[in-house]
Amino acid sequence: MSVKDLIIESLYAQLSEHLSKEEIDKLIEKPSNSEYGDYAFPVFTLAKIYRMAPNLIAEKVAAEIDSNLFEKINVVGAYINFFIKREEHAQNVIAEIIEKGQDYGRTDIGKNGNVPIDMSSPNIAKPMSMGHLRSTVLGESIALILEKINYKPIRINHLGDWGTQFGKLIVAYKGWGDEETVKSDPVNELVKLYVDFHEKAEENPELDDQARQAFKKLEDGDPEYTELWNWFKEESINEFKRVYQLLNINFDYYTGESFYNDKMGEILDLLEEKKISKIEQGATIVDLSKYDLPVALIKKSDGATLYLTRDLATAYYRKRTFDFVKSLYVVGNEQSDHFKQLKAVLKELGNEWSDDMHHIPFGLITLNGKKLSTRKGKIVLLEKVLLEAIEIADKQITAKNPDIENKDEIAKQVGVGAVVFHDLKSDRQNTFDFNLNDIVQFEGETGPYIQYTYARLNTILRKYGKEVATDHPYRLNDEHSWEIVKLLQQYPEVIIRAAEQFEPSVIAKYAISLAQLSNKYYAKVRILDENEELESRIQLVKAITIVLKDALSLLGIAAPEKM
Numbered sequence: 362m363s364v365k366d367l368i369i370e371s372l373y374a375q376l377s378e379h380l381s382k383e384e385i386d387k388l389i390e391k392p393s394n395s396e397y398g399d400y401a402f403p404v405f406t407l408a409k410i411y412r413m414a415p416n417l418i419a420e421k422v423a424a425e426i427d428s429n430l431f432e433k434i435n436v437v438g439a440y441i442n443f444f445i446k447r448e449e450h451a452q453n454v455i456a457e458i459i460e461k462g463q464d465y466g467r468t469d470i471g472k473n474g475n476v477p478i479d480m481s482s483p484n485i486a487k488p489m490s491m492g493h494l495r496s497t498v499l500g501e502s503i504a505l506i507l508e509k510i511n512y513k514p515i516r517i518n519h520l521g522d523w524g525t526q527f528g529k530l531i532v533a534y535k536g537w538g539d540e541e542t543v544k545s546d547p548v549n550e551l552v553k554l555y556v557d558f559h560e561k562a563e564e565n566p567e568l569d570d571q572a573r574q575a576f577k578k579l580e581d582g583d584p585e586y587t588e589l590w591n592w593f594k595e596e597s598i599n600e601f602k603r604v605y606q607l608l609n610i611n612f613d614y615y616t617g618e619s620f621y622n623d624k625m626g627e628i629l630d631l632l633e634e635k636k637i638s639k640i641e642q643g644a645t646i647v648d649l650s651k652y653d654l655p656v657a658l659i660k661k662s663d664g665a666t667l668y669l670t671r672d673l674a675t676a677y678y679r680k681r682t683f684d685f686v687k688s689l690y691v692v693g694n695e696q697s698d699h700f701k702q703l704k705a706v707l708k709e710l711g712n713e714w715s716d717d718m719h720h721i722p723f724g725l726i727t728l729n730g731k732k733l734s735t736r737k738g739k740i741v742l743l744e745k746v747l748l749e750a751i752e753i754a755d756k757q758i759t760a761k762n763p764d765i766e767n768k769d770e771i772a773k774q775v776g777v778g779a780v781v782f783h784d785l786k787s788d789r790q791n792t793f794d795f796n797l798n799d800i801v802q803f804e805g806e807t808g809p810y811i812q813y814t815y816a817r818l819n820t821i822l823r824k825y826g827k828e829v830a831t832d833h834p835y836r837l838n839d840e841h842s843w844e845i846v847k848l849l850q851q852y853p854e855v856i857i858r859a860a861e862q863f864e865p866s867v868i869a870k871y872a873i874s875l876a877q878l879s880n881k882y883y884a885k886v887r888i889l890d891e892n893e894e895l896e897s898r899i900q901l902v903k904a905i906t907i908v909l910k911d912a913l914s915l916l917g918i919a920a921p922e923k924m
């Protein structure tokens with residue numbers, strides 16, 4: 362039983378008539394000053410029931426707790442302060458971590474339930490920009506966190522591979538494009554064509570009509586246009602995959618928007634049958650005023666379906682195919698209304714499972730103050746950013762450790778890890794700007810800092826040279842190591858919190874705290890000193906490396922053994 366559970370049980374034994382275990386759990390505090398114990402329980406909420414002064418209630422409750430379970434219990438004002446039997450407790454925590462290894466913190470909360478995660482989802486014939494980085498790395502980390510508590514994540518790339526822009530691209534390519542040029546640098550050349558199209562269409566609006574007709578032909582299955590579209594798509598996916606490979610991310614499905622072309626009719630029929638939709642000025646709409654949402658446009662008067670129509674079909678498809686327990690959409694917060702409308706229409710159709718769908722919004726990031734826009738051709742390419750980060754990492758590693766083996770691989774892990782970590786460490790709703798040189802640093806709250814801490818602790822273990830024993834009694838009792846043990850013990854709860862909030866930053870912040878505390882300890886104590894506490898210190902170091910590595914892995918970041 363964890364220490365906190367022990368405290369909860371002890372209090373619950375007396376207070377079960379008034380408070381549930383969950384309520385007690387929520388009331389328990391961690392005093393910032395350890396003079397007031399490791400945990401404290403304020404009794405204010407009991408004042409009404411006991412009709413006594415809070416300090417007297419605290420005294421009364423404290424007197425009934427089995428004091429053998431704790432080092433000490435005292436009362437200060439309205440607080441009951443619990444002092445844990447450190448050595449005994451620390452021994453349990455450390456032994457558990459070393460025995461379980463990377464399984465420490467694993468639970469069965471998810472019961473293997475399917476969770477499709479709609480993530481990354483860039484648009485075909487456009488480069489993957491920094492804007493898509495967030496969706497990709499947030500989605501991946503959420504998948505890894507959910508996996509740890511035994512959900513079954515299903516990574517889906519809902520590519521933007523359908524829409525009027527393909528009409529424009531076809532007109533541009535057939536008008537002034539060239540096969541060889543496109544083949545030499547596909548996505549960039551396609552973007553150029555797209556940008557050119559918009560410039561030319563400003564002077565020559567006829568082009569827009571041609572684009573509409575071209576898209577219509579594509580929708581009707583014109584073989585030449587379909588082949589072109591397939592080609593654009595293939596080239597784009599190949600380029601996206603290069604980035605996913607750098608990030609070490611694999612998708613289970615590349616089912617983009619076009620996959621739902623033949624799956625929308627059924628939804629339109631259902632909406633009509635159930636009298637949920639109506640026709641207004643030729644267009645099919647759903648009134649959502651009772652949800653305080655704008656009208657949902659389902660079909661335009663010219664018969665064209667919309668992004669929302671496709672997402673309705675997608676939701677049904679995912680429910681039927683995966684029978685999901687949750688269905689996640691990691692998409693920027695500018696699409697919040699879209700997902701609210703989506704859920705509301707599904708609710709109107711009587712689908713209770715729409716409550717299991719969650720839009721996981723996030724704020725926009727910019728690089729060196731530059732915003733991202735494909736129209737004007739001002740794009741910050743994700744691949745370029747990652748390669749630059751790897752280069753900066755390589756320089757730092759060369760300066761620190763020029764003869765290191767596998768330098769290229771390590772530079773990749775550090776450079777990419779730096780970008781990913783920076784992206785995940787702040788609350789996902791934050792918007793922020795970043796500068797590559799600042800984040801690929803071995804100091805500060807960075808990914809490389811945590812990787813470096815991990816590598817340094819591993820060097821100690823290598824120097825120690827022996828197998829780390831679990832059965833050897835753990836004896837440390839100083840303040841510093843105790844703070845670390847308390848943090849290590851919190852790890853399983855931290856994972857659950859991150860999963861409940863779909864918030865990888867909870868893990869990232871935890872990893873920063875653990876690395877900082879460990880470095881403080883390392884600076885204060887000579888870990889490899891031959892004395893009777895050597896084994897205990899080594900056990901502590903081993904436990905830290907296990908948890909640091911696992912925390913990084915939940916963020917999708919590698920932990921090199923040497924750096």
Ligand code: ARG
Binds near residue numbers: 520
């Ligand atoms: N392709 C879209 C974009 O880049 C994101 C798609 C998100 N997923 C969805 N099911 N709507 O803006």
